[in-house]
Amino acid sequence: METVTENTAPVKLTAKDFTSDQEVKWCPGCGDYSILKQVQTVLPDFGGALENYVFVSGIGCSSRFPYYMATYGMHSIHGRAPAIASGVKIANPDLNVWVVGGDGDLLSIGGNHFIHFMRRNPNIKIMMFNNEIYGLTKGQYSPTSSKGIVTKSTPYGSVDEPFNPAELALGAKSSFFARTMDRDPKHMQAMVKRANEHHGTAFVEVYQNCPVFNDEVFGIFTEKTTKKDETIFIEHGKPLVFGQTENKGIKLDGFKPVVVELGEGVSKEDLWIHDENDKTKAFILAQFADFSTPEHHFPRPFGLFYREDRPCIEEDIVHQIESVKAKKGKTPLNKILSGDKTWTIV
Amino acid sequence: METVTENTAPVKLTAKDFTSDQEVKWCPGCGDYSILKQVQTVLPDFGGALENYVFVSGIGCSSRFPYYMATYGMHSIHGRAPAIASGVKIANPDLNVWVVGGDGDLLSIGGNHFIHFMRRNPNIKIMMFNNEIYGLTKGQYSPTSSKGIVTKSTPYGSVDEPFNPAELALGAKSSFFARTMDRDPKHMQAMVKRANEHHGTAFVEVYQNCPVFNDEVFGIFTEKTTKKDETIFIEHGKPLVFGQTENKGIKLDGFKPVVVELGEGVSKEDLWIHDENDKTKAFILAQFADFSTPEHHFPRPFGLFYREDRPCIEEDIVHQIESVKAKKGKTPLNKILSGDKTWTIV
Amino acid sequence: METIIESTSQRKTEIKETDSVVVRFSGDSGDGMQLTGMQFTDTSALLGQDISTFPEYPAEIRAPAGTVAGVSGFQVHFGSKEIFTPGDFYDVVVVMNSAALKVDLPRLKKGGIIIANTAGFDSKNLKLAGYPEGATNPLEDGTLDNYRVYKIDITKHTKDALKDSGLGMKEIERCKNMFVLGVLFWMFDKSMEFTVKNLQEKFGKKPDILNANLTALKSGWNYGDNTEIFTTRYKISAAKLPAGIYRNISGNQGLAIGLIAAAEKAGLPLFLGSYPITPASDVLHELSKYKANGVKTFQAEDEIAAICSAIGASYAGSLGVTTTSGPGMALKTEAMGLALIFEVPLVICDIQRGGPSTGLPTKTEQSDLLMAMYGRHGEAPLPIVAAATPADCFEAVYEAARISLEHMVPVIFLSDGYIANGAEPWKFPTEDQLKPITVKFLEENNNPDGKFLPYKRDERGVRPWVKPGTKGLEHRIGGLEKQNETGNVSYDSKNHELMVKLRAEKVEKIADNIPMLEVETGKDKAKVLILGWGSTHGAIKTAVLELLDEGYDIAHAHLRYLNPFPKNLGELLHNFDKVLIPEMNCGQLLHLIKAKYLIPAEGLHKVQGMPFTTEEIKEKIKELYNDPS
Amino acid sequence: METIIESTSQRKTEIKETDSVVVRFSGDSGDGMQLTGMQFTDTSALLGQDISTFPEYPAEIRAPAGTVAGVSGFQVHFGSKEIFTPGDFYDVVVVMNSAALKVDLPRLKKGGIIIANTAGFDSKNLKLAGYPEGATNPLEDGTLDNYRVYKIDITKHTKDALKDSGLGMKEIERCKNMFVLGVLFWMFDKSMEFTVKNLQEKFGKKPDILNANLTALKSGWNYGDNTEIFTTRYKISAAKLPAGIYRNISGNQGLAIGLIAAAEKAGLPLFLGSYPITPASDVLHELSKYKANGVKTFQAEDEIAAICSAIGASYAGSLGVTTTSGPGMALKTEAMGLALIFEVPLVICDIQRGGPSTGLPTKTEQSDLLMAMYGRHGEAPLPIVAAATPADCFEAVYEAARISLEHMVPVIFLSDGYIANGAEPWKFPTEDQLKPITVKFLEENNNPDGKFLPYKRDERGVRPWVKPGTKGLEHRIGGLEKQNETGNVSYDSKNHELMVKLRAEKVEKIADNIPMLEVETGKDKAKVLILGWGSTHGAIKTAVLELLDEGYDIAHAHLRYLNPFPKNLGELLHNFDKVLIPEMNCGQLLHLIKAKYLIPAEGLHKVQGMPFTTEEIKEKIKELYNDPS
């Protein structure tokens, strides 16, 4: 008895339709603006009705996101968005549920819900705005901040080894992981589209610049001058090529990825061809962020690392209910009240 | 100003020295008895003084463990042992801290502390008694129970995809993962020894039978008749051989492990040689538990999957303190009280 | 096959008429005492006797056989008069081994009956039960002189009876409990019919097991009838219970079906987000059986996820519920605050147990009341409803759900291990006898000349409930303070004060939607009022009835609604010279009453993980009653 | 290089003597108002004036420049009389743009002075400040007729002054605030010396920046001195503060060093387990600077891990501390229960903010008292200590730590955003003036003729503290109920009741170790007592002093110890006809007082995320005072 209207909106919606009347309150230059814009831009293409979208967030600058969407939305408590969203989706699988949060919200206090969310695989899209810092609380390091970072809470540098979000998600059985960045609108739009198409939990990590507390932490990946050498954009079925003039690539020697110069006897055919269905290779891609061997400095991969089709918990729940109903039929309330054993007193 | 006595006990201790006066209250036939026994048996070999051991647990049948050890110990609250143990170790790095918990305690409610524990890598040993069930609360499924399991809370079968503990730990940057079983005392002792030798967080998963609520869930791995075909015991530098007559092995074709019959043109030399320092291969080993291709049914690996040396948080904290002390010197309390800017009123 | 079981005695024995008896079945976890007790109970019920039962499991999952830690007991109080508690002391105790005797002797009435399985008293058993090396057998050494002891080698008799059954020793031993049951049926002149029917249903597919059980049962009965050791039998006539159809129900069962009933009456799907914890887990188990009724149960990774998922489900238009006990309640604290400021329906069930911390998981206590009342940061009032008896768990949780849905507010429901596991006969209602629950989802803009106002309140201060998916009413809600009516984030000072006031008033106004408090037993004006809440009901009621008989001028009123209080509570209190508040805590309701009404109420506190005995309450009442001050 | 800054006026202007002034510096987050305010404050302090300051940051991290949401203010109240609050209303407000005027005009006294930067009032700025399209400039349209307005194009003047500085526009603009400061120094006849020294230290390495700032400062001063627009200057003489050495301190600073001091006096390492949250984060920031003193700070993954790590550290022999605010307190609830039943030291600091739920993170409130008191399952009493002023945060938390260590009990310390961020002069103690804190780790068996008894108590009900690593005293502790003395798990009923009693008594006995409550202002017997706790201190004290001057027969007492209460509280209360309890909540201390002493105390409640004004309190006192009832 859901009052959900058909998943096809009469007239095609526009970005404006997805924009709420609330004044956006991020700092000037915050990467969140771009993410908001890209999401509002691509959502109309998905054809879902406005009223069927629910954006759920935790707490943080990033978690203000739902206020700016003209859809249904919840700005909940710190770290709990995945748990709340799971309840929404299980209660009404027809809703189009999205989770938005920061690196602190989803991986620090929210880490447990995050990993259980991944294994249960509800058909929910989850975007993490990773700025490697706690923005809203004015600049403490986060579980994604690189070791040694000097912040308000680590005047002498942090001593924590950070998480590798891709590796963590895959280790928790994520069925979809993609990485993109605030400063590449087209790519972000493409990744959000892929996420939307995925049937299951789609986790999109967005590198987001926090000009106030962690400015340019992703600069080498986003700045023209360095971007081409420091990033590699991976696509299914395509070789791993990067560099100023597409002059470099990644080869696999056994399990070891190596950076090679194209030309000198190495052609694209020899390169690692990206396969978005290969989990083992996805783990290797994830680790690019961590290795840098003396010989090789690895570019940071962007794009869809891995996707896999497996059942969504909310659907399994519905199927179970239906099969049991079919077998046993609904028990009338009066029967439930009386139970099987009764006696009469006259 | 720690009152920790030298890490060499005068006379060699015995298992009895590690046995407390408390009556052990597990069910008859519980796998926990064997684990307790093996730990009490090998600890004396480690040479540490009794009073320097601290066993910290959460809540669950398994978490009763510390009561039975004649060391210092804490039976804390559900899921929080890793966080409490971290505090103990950081406060006094000289202590020999061990965490013990169940699959529910460490991976369900304690999941967040667990993954952050892994990335921070304190020099603490952590043993998870995995019985794929909530024992103490009388039999609900756990995050490691296989999908479809019928339990008190899932009369029609569970719909949750379980965690793969090895994969989860490695994804969270675990620096040591080993798997063993309650019914193979020698192997368990060996794994506990390896864990103890590891400098960093050593995570040992112990398959433990719960005869009351999940009897024989690991039967095929532990029963003579099936053990040899269903398990594979891995050792560094040795080929992956298993089977009744050591007649089978695992070969890698590219990234795909395949089960092969030895003999017919395949020799041990062609097999996958285990390398406990190769994280990628460790991920593949971890996934044995999940794949079973139509062609191939994979044995369950036991042994040390992976180990890596990296800094421990409590040591980094101490080093940082020492280097800052060396640079700035300790500020006298009176100086702290006065601060830099004062004025006098006469 | 057919076994004829005939239950008419072959010999004349003295038959004692009595109006109520407490029997305790006590043995090793493996001895099947729970089953035995339930069969005995159901039979008494069918005979129209009033009953109250309480099972006691060992704290350890399954402590070593024969040990004190391993003793499992089932207590049944049945009679021809109204019964309100499982009874403080036993008239009859069945002990299958020496550990059981050790545990239960202290609560056996002087002169009471002990039916002992001698096989459980050999040296090995004595040792397991912790009797010192070479201790004498309590059955023999005169320890029990003040009791009537019937020594029966139940094990042996069962074996003899079943030697030809073709069953293995293990299975044969398992029939011990049926032998015992037979003996008790004879002793209390009860028919075996009902049990026979049950065994036939249960073992229909295993004729040999069925036969063995029937034979054991019958042999027990015959043993009582033939052997001369029993001199008396007891007769308890039917109770004068209100006419009607009854069932037996435990608190946790009542809770589970109360939630199902509320959801169906409200026309909503039921969603339970829970994480297992003693003594609340059974509610999760129970509700997960109702898939065919569309009940969705979600076993979350922890209590925080459990309540959060329920909040999400409520937001999406279900009746969201979460169930737990003390430690879990503590963890849900922050999320309760969120549900409160969201103003969505939510039923939070706390089946209290012994605290603090892990405390005494298998024991009962009422010590979470003040946490329910004040355990949230900021000004965060929530309604609280508490159940008084096993059957009342149904009605109380139904009320909790009704209030939550009709007032858009999370409601805390309090029960405890004692009534959650205890059971009593219940004259269950039919669907149409249940109070209606009116829920209306808003589907059009409530502000024709402007934007939709998600926090615009009706006269009761209640905001509208909008299901996501409703076209045109898209809106955002959050945990930051909200602007009145619009629900937009607002840092305005006066607005904050206003919203704090509005949320508090909404809770206060619930008092208009709940019944006044009535004196349940005794006169409306008297010398002493005993004011109770929760599971102390049975003990208080029994004590007050007995003292009224003794001519005391007292009364009993019992609070189901703890926040807000019934409107007439203050008034009602002033009709009594003294007020006594017995609680299984250190005086939590007492604290609330004193703070609100500034009266010098007296407390009676017991924090032993066990319910009050009638005696304990009677004594305190007398003391207060006769205290001149 | 050398810049001569001379601070003696060239011209005669009327000099007004006054005893206290409230100045508000208000501008865009980027305008450097915080720094300006602090320089001004420090100078006043050096002149021996009493001061109280309060910074107000925008709720948004950095809302768009020029908007109301982006206004950042710094308020300083200084005078020759004793100052207890940052002041309710401003005498002088500096507004760098129209948004600042919009925000702060409501709190400017009628006839007060406005120093406005006209450059911040162009149409663009008016629009940003949310004035309607084509609105007139409030500086021109008569809106401000009731005030004395000084319009200065601060931006232009700064630019002119620095045109030859060789600096870029951005850097030049940044000097605006020094120009303003110069003007104010002139206006209040304050020397620039101190600021000059500071600038020299700060920019020693950047001579051009230094010069620019000095020039701007000087030009501001000259501007005041030369232009005729200012007709009056103000003179505030030194306050009669007790002689001694002073420093300026904020509540969170005081809290941080109070913990360091306690640890050092106790001879223990300090461990902080924390998770960032406004307004508590600064304590984590502050303590993490003290690595050289061996302070270990651990930023945990969440509040639960934060408190759990601190429990582990305490267990291992450190002073374990955790700091947070409302939502984090909620999450720590379960672990507090564990620390309580462990009976280990632990200081839990709650810097309260506006609730419920996320509420108003940057606003102040006192609404966590009842949660601190009752927010745990089971019977779980904990001591509570609350700070009254910024400087008192030092002493109060020192006391909290002392009690925790000497009584082996977790202690809850309450502060709030108002005093945490506010600052005042502090006549700081020297190390040897601090109360000793006696901690003794047990190193031998306390039970010579048997096994070590970890829960054997001394006469104060306190158990021994044993560090793991201590040979021969190995033992296990846990969250299950403990057997008295041995600490072994016990399910025994009577033992549970005993342990609940012993834990409660231990907390009660702390009353022997804390000072009696004294009337702070006014007589020991009077008509009305104003009883306060926490950050309402300044407002109450000011109100009471003023009313005493007006001849009212009233008094002020302020509670630092909220659990247990000082032993003489009950007695003390009975010396007054009426008791008024002002709180920034809906009456939480009021509730505790009523429940405990059954007196009809009156409450004054404000839940606006803002402190009481003196007026608000005075009015209520008068009302109550004159109310015949």
Ligand SMILES: Cc1ncc(C[n+]2csc(CCOP(=O)(O)OP(=O)(O)O)c2C)c(N)n1
């Ligand atoms: C229970 C709780 N703990 C702590 C906080 C304070 N807090 C708010 S947001 C935040 C972290 C913000 O970092 P992130 O999630 O990365 O979001 P960002 O601001 O960087 O976008 C913290 C610690 C809170 N609001 N609630």
Ligand SMILES: Cc1ncc(C[n+]2csc(CCOP(=O)(O)OP(=O)(O)O)c2C)c(N)n1
């Ligand atoms: C906060 C809290 N939630 C729930 C519980 C109830 N509880 C105790 S142990 C347990 C799970 C036990 O399973 P596991 O950790 O696998 O240990 P096992 O008993 O199987 O060894 C649960 C849910 C609790 N004690 N505290």
Ligand code: SF4
């Ligand atoms: S603090 Fe950083 S993340 Fe937050 S709004 Fe500002 S720029 Fe964005």
Ligand code: SF4
């Ligand atoms: S319930 Fe299972 S895990 Fe727990 S003690 Fe019994 S057998 Fe062991």
Ligand SMILES: [Mg+2]
């Ligand atoms: Mg962030």
Ligand SMILES: [Mg+2]
């Ligand atoms: Mg388990």
